[in-house]
Amino acid sequence: MTHLLKIELKKINLKKQIFSLLLMNMIVLLLSIFTSVLLADPANEGAPAAATMLLTTSELSMLIIRAVLIVWQAIFIVQIIIEEYKSKTITVLFTYPFSKRELILAKLGLIFLLTAAFSIFSIMFQSLCLFMLSHNFSLVTFSSESLWSLIIVLISNLFLGFLPLFIGMRNVSIIATIISSLVIVVIGSNSQASPAGLLGVPAVSLFLGTVSVALLSITYRSMLRKEV
Template sequence: MQNLVKLELKRVSLKSHFISLLAANVVITLLSAFTSSLLSADGGVAVTGLPPAQLDTLTLATMLVRAMLIVWEAVLISAFIVEEYRSKTINLLFTYPVQRGKLIAVKIILICGIMLLFHGLSGIFQYACLSFISQYFPFVTTSPANLMTQAITALSAVLLGLLPLYIGMIKKSTIATIVSSFALAAIVSNSQGSSAGLMSIPIAAIVFGMIGAGFSAITVRKMVSSDLSN
């Protein structure tokens, strides 16, 4: 298993992903702070007619990070799995003396591991940066985070992020995989159930995670039993 993980890691430049993650988090930090300044009643850039911010800046940043990483996960799924099936290069991997199910499981475990790491690093980055900025700009606000809730939400978001695999494998399309992730990101960021997005509700997050895990299990089962010549 460890050798298979190392083999998969050679196919992706994690360094470039970490640099991109840093850049994306910087943009989200600045965007969240700027949005808070617009919505705050006593912010530096007040807009007439807009109500006071309903979300603290950290919660807004967390919601944006969550949506971003759901799309990011779809990109990894496309690169690691869907594109290999589309181009049939997966055939070479299946010539290894390893069960097909195990090979696919390694890919999914690796993707989930990377995304959990990204969620953790992004959460730390946003909390540290916004806590620092809030010392100088009163419209930037943070609230104490419940680590258990954050962990459940992150894990559920990663599992839900596997749902585009099911959609992408129907037509073996990377475009369908990524487009479906944008739809998912919009759904979980919906403020009807909570101003911080549906994924901020632990029960809803667990349900979403179970849905993602269920559809990914169905997809893996089909992938294991499918005829690669089709």
């Protein structure tokens, strides 16, 4: 399996992905700070401007990060799976001395591991930067989440990120994969249930993640039976 993961990893420009990850985090950090200041209530003169927001700066950054990473995971799905099925280049892999089951699991495993690594880095980067900035700038507000809440939301969102695979593989469509990820982001960022969005609520995130695991299982079995 390790050998298969290395083969799949070669298809991705990891240096470019890491650079993009760093750039994305810097943009999200600046956007979170700018938005928290912009949306602050100037009428409340007795408190720091950003303190009047429903969301702290750190909560806002987590909301944006979760949304971006779901779309990023969909892009990984397109690069590692959908494009190969669409162009039928995956038939070359099926000539390797590995079972079809191992090849598909390696692809799914790589997507999961890459997105998990990117997510953990992003959460740590945003939290550390905003924690330090909040001690020096009153307009930057920081609120900590419980470790269990972070872990539950993280794992649930990773599985939720596979939902575009279920949709994209039905017609082997790149467009359907990306659009479905955007729809998930729009729905998951809904602030009716929580200012931090549905994806930030552990119970809701866990439910959506469980549904996604079931759909991923169906997709996996379908990929095993699918003729290229």
